[in-house]
Amino acid sequence: MPRLTDTRDRMIRTAARLLRRQGYAATGWRQVVAESHTPWGSQAHHFPGGKEQLAVEAVTASGGAYARLLATAFADNHPADTVTAWATAAAKELQTTGWADGCPVATVALETAHVSDSLAGACGSVFTSWRGVIADSISRHGLPMAEANSLATLVLAGIEGSLLLARASRDPAPLHDVARELAAVLHARLD
């Protein structure tokens, strides 16, 4: 039987937005329900697994959307150029949102890494998919897959880490510094 309302999707979307900004513990059901304009009584119906299930689906959804974004960005350009553009776009988003919108899953991942198996698994899968996108692009530019995976891990870790540093210092400089360093490495090792 098809779904009759979009309540479930709206809950997931606003949960994803809130999880990105304030993390898992600080995001309550009441705020999700209020900002998504969904009925209070529908939580248990759509998410019998409770808040944890909502968060898993929200992380998976926003992680997947981000993966598609990365895939198109890395498709037809040199990895070094894409990394630079990525950092620039992330810096702009950080600044225009008052340092609120960083990585969609990093905060949740750190909060729940050792507490929730399901959430840790969801976050881990997201990161793995992102690394795969980057590694594919790198391997297409001339590196064997093992080496490409290692280099892609450096790229992803560098972006994630610089997003962290930029948010903490409220300064986009770390993003630009890291992007320039990463671009240099990528230019030196790829065609």
Add this chain to the structure above:
Amino acid sequence: MPRLTDTRDRMIRTAARLLRRQGYAATGWRQVVAESHTPWGSQAHHFPGGKEQLAVEAVTASGGAYARLLATAFADNHPADTVTAWATAAAKELQTTGWADGCPVATVALETAHVSDSLAGACGSVFTSWRGVIADSISRHGLPMAEANSLATLVLAGIEGSLLLARASRDPAPLHDVARELAAVLHARLD
């Protein structure tokens, strides 16, 4: 007038441990008081600024301790070797604690970046001090300070990012991958 008990210090130490594992929102006064074996009634006396003040002091304390650790590690060795040892030690700590003990301040930084000025400032200062330690070591090995700062940002972001990826995937591989890549970069650019 000298302090008569170590209540305040014990609160800060256990708060630092809990903030590292579960972040700011998930760490409550009650858990801090219980695990530090301190009296419930002493919160407001020692920390009139409330939970936020406690967190600021805890982050500053553990960030300072980590900075001293880094300073001795980077003092007499080549940066590339220190980075490798750093990642190895962090990986071991992650595994032995069940992926609980990662970066002492990263989770708090992401959670409170756009909410609390004082906490964001404390986390930002910690990261800046760490980067300074790394940059000093790099400049001592032959790079001008501007370039050393940029490269140190890459190193710190890479370690922080790989700590995030390792915790999420519950696998120390990202730490070792990133450390190897960073060591290669450092060897290529330094004496």
Add this chain to the structure above:
DNA sequence: GTCTTACTAAGACAATCGTCTTGTCAAGAT
């Protein structure tokens, strides 16, 4: 019509949150 299923309404629930108020204690000055 009568089902069955999908969904919402409106709260109650115990537990927990951070903060605040009041009372006790100990130490140094006079």
Add this chain to the structure above:
DNA sequence: ATCTTGACAAGACGATTGTCTTAGTAAGAC
């Protein structure tokens, strides 16, 4: 010895947390 003052302790406080319950509505199947 008494007073004063800063340090500390115990509990109460209202607000908020996630979850669960019970009832009621609406839409498609037969």
